[in-house]
Amino acid sequence: MFLSKSFGYALRGVLYVALVDKEGRKVQLDEIAEKLSVPRHFLAKIMKTMVKEDILSSTKGPYGGFFKNDQTLKTRIIHLVKITDGIEQFNTCVLSLRKCNSKNPCPLHFQMLRLRDDMLAEFSAKTIGDLLDEKNPDFIKSISAIA
């Protein structure tokens, strides 16, 4: 809809790493890509970004892989949106008007403002940890079953 595939891959990627971490092991790119049915190299770029942003950690070499760190569970959804899709899009007028603001509103200005604030509030409040805490027995299925 309004969030890119990159965002979806990022979120599912982090969640998968966090889940595997509970089993006390690191997880490799190949496994994530396969389990989530996501293009390997494309995912690599996203995972790399998340490591750089300190949302996850990783080590190279044999028995290396991605794993949870102190920040992982505290990461807000909005952060993932920022590093994948960017946040500017939420501030641009639906009608592509540059001069659209509350003093000189486009015909849909206030409606969209409300929707936008609602969404930002949602994404700013929730963290990765929150999502994991929500009871859902089929959680792994729900992040991997794309077929």
Next chain:
Amino acid sequence: MFLSKSFGYALRGVLYVALVDKEGRKVQLDEIAEKLSVPRHFLAKIMKTMVKEDILSSTKGPYGGFFKNDQTLKTRIIHLVKITDGIEQFNTCVLSLRKCNSKNPCPLHFQMLRLRDDMLAEFSAKTIGDLLDEKNPDFIKSISAIA
């Protein structure tokens, strides 16, 4: 954000035609494109679609152009969304999961559902006529001032 430029052009296009119609004249593509600062040929495709959908009418030839018809003011915003961006996107999971539904929800399912319903309600309720009725002295400016 989540609506394409096509949608924005469509809405501004209809509004402009409806406004000019009050002056009792038809309006040509060139004028619309120029006043709204929109790519002429791209707008043409969109206007054509709206005519086909009976949201507007048009005549060819000299003194031809686009003009309001019986349906124009009754048209709901959601109709414009349908013919530009399509409505299916609102029903697809943010995480691109095919099997995401209320029985097997993805981690963001219910949040997104709420946002979606909210937006659809908004767009289903409002018509082109409603937007025109909202008092705004600078209405023309607001749909054209893109610079």
Next chain:
DNA sequence: CGGATAAAAGACACAAGCATCTTTTTTAAT
């Protein structure tokens, strides 16, 4: 130890697909 090997992430470059925008040609009304 210490170098060779293998396993993993990371970097680079490019190809496909789609939305957006432009140019040109065709069709039709007056």
Next chain:
DNA sequence: ATTAAAAAAGATGCTTGTGTCTTTTATCCG
């Protein structure tokens, strides 16, 4: 014949996806 819409084909740019190479590091073997 002139004017304007309609159609079609081409160009650009961004998102998504692929293939190949490089760098890092744990382990094995002497």
